[in-house]
Amino acid sequence: MYSLVTQAIKTCLLLHLMYWLCPALGAATLEVCPDGCAYSSIQQAVDAAAAGDSLLIKPGIYREHLILIDKPLSILGQEGAVVDGQYQGEIFRIRANDVSLSGLEIRHVGTSYTEDQAGIRVEKSKNCQIFNNKLSDTFFGIYLAHASNCEIRNNQVIGKAEKEISSGNAIHLWYCKEITVKDNLAKHHRDGIYLEFVENSHILHNVSEDNLRYGLHFMFSDYDDYLHNTFRRNGAGVAVMFSRHIRMQHNRFEENWGPSAYGLLLKEIYDSEITSNVFRKNTVAIYAESATRIRIAQNDFLQNGWAMKMLGSSMDNTITQNNFISNSFDLATDSRRNHNQYEANYWSEYAGYDLDKDGTGDVPYRPVKLYAFIVGESPATIILLRCLLMDLLNYAEKVMPVLTPQTLLDERPRMKPYPRNQSFNP
């Protein structure tokens, strides 16, 4: 009963919205159901509809693929409306502006090695709305190419990816502008959310987990932000490559484990901001290669293998006001010089004192241990983690730095961790 009522309310709201959006009076609602209605297939109804009409898909299984939507329509699925592609190929292809697609269950997209077949593909269109859909067993889930001003909200995209080569991305954006991706769940694909040549877009409150490669993947995308997302157990949480002006805030990166697993992988990225995130139990929380002018502040690094691996090609970054707590290594670098600024962080390994009681340690902290350097040189020595000999060597190096960068130090390490309000809801 409840769901019926909400469904009715949703429908009303949507219709209301439609009338408001399309002043062309006389927009009709076409009903589709497996039998007994005017239309028994979605494609038939789409072909018969006029621009601005609504389609109401009644419960039932529609075995269709390659449904081409070439005019502004609003398609609303009722609870139990399932579109089954039977692994034949793509299911929805949207090639018009102002299309909305919601409430549908879409499943069984065909896998192809030559084409990126998707559950819902949007091509060269504006103002699309894709929400409240459930996609399962998809190759690509939702695929936007040359789209702008779209909203992808509250969808569940769950694939069955086993190998990187034969799997696609849950939400894939290519050459897009002004897209909002919000409250989605992306699971078991190659990449959870993938952006290439995407500008001015917002990725908010999504959960991306158990993907083979990255939870979120940026390539050549500038001026985007992603906030309040959770990335869990992916090959790497987030990879940001060849991009500028990205804001990354309030995200959680958790349990991204493995030989080349990172919470956040930065490569050729400039002028960005990484603040107020939580990195927990990743093999490497942040891996930075040629990352420049990035502000890494107010993050929590908890129980990671390496809190940061900052390669020598990274310059002019500021690392400040972070909490580094119980990481096996705080920082590793491959360079003997330091071009980044580390200041006023809390390091749980810090063993200095604070005589003037101003909350800041009186002796600088060196985040790079000799052992981190040795492990960088010959990785098998990881087996000697935390042995007495290593502690002795680390101590000797701390007193007289020879191999680790001399100028890499936090001059004002905090004595107590920064308090964080944990009100944030993933």
Place this chain on the structure above:
Amino acid sequence: MTRILTYSCYDLLRSRWSYAYFLFYLITTLALLYFSSDLSKAIISLMNIVLILSPLIGTMLGAMYSYNSREFVELLLAQPIRRRDIFLGQYLGLAGSLSLSFALGMGIPFLIYGVQVSAEVWNFATLLFSGVMLTFIFSGLAFWIAMKQEDKTRGFGTAILLWLFLAIVYDGIFLLALILFEAWPLEKFALAASLFNPIDLSRILIMLKLDISALLGYTGAVFQQFAGSTRGMFICVLSLLAWAALPVAGFLYSCKRKDF
């Protein structure tokens, strides 16, 4: 044997050493918990202490006890008791009382801080297990050395050297080998080499719990299998048990043929 065991145990529990050892762990653990206020951090700090101190104290007291109770042993040998029972009883009495001091000294503060309801309970149990195993292994080794070496000074020297070797020198050689032969595939060697040192073994056992994120960073199929599943823990525990059995078998074997 049980009577000798209980006798040694009571004898030792009444000695100053046991109290000192118990108090040391009690105070250290309380201090660490108080200052770090975080159970997992305290466990890491304690791990370093346990891995150095348990073997050292085990070795020292093991050697001391077996040399000091020499006359008592000779008295017992005159009685119709099996040699095996005498020595096994003494050994278990010593290792048991030391382990008890250790477990109580470390356990009480953790229980006060509520480890049994926290997520760290298994990490703590692993640490406790490692400490107890190391006590048994090293006091056994000291018994064996004392059995072999008549001269007290030499016996002590050998025991301390053995501890020093396993605690530091072994890792040094290990580290050098890993760096020198970097070009070779080393993962099997690295894993095997750590099985031959009980201190390394306990360290790895604890790390499999605490530093798993870092361990999994190493590329290597065998290593991944070892660290990524429960197999690694299983192998570590089994090897530790084997290590505990080895010195016992050793000193029982040599006590039979020794001419007192």
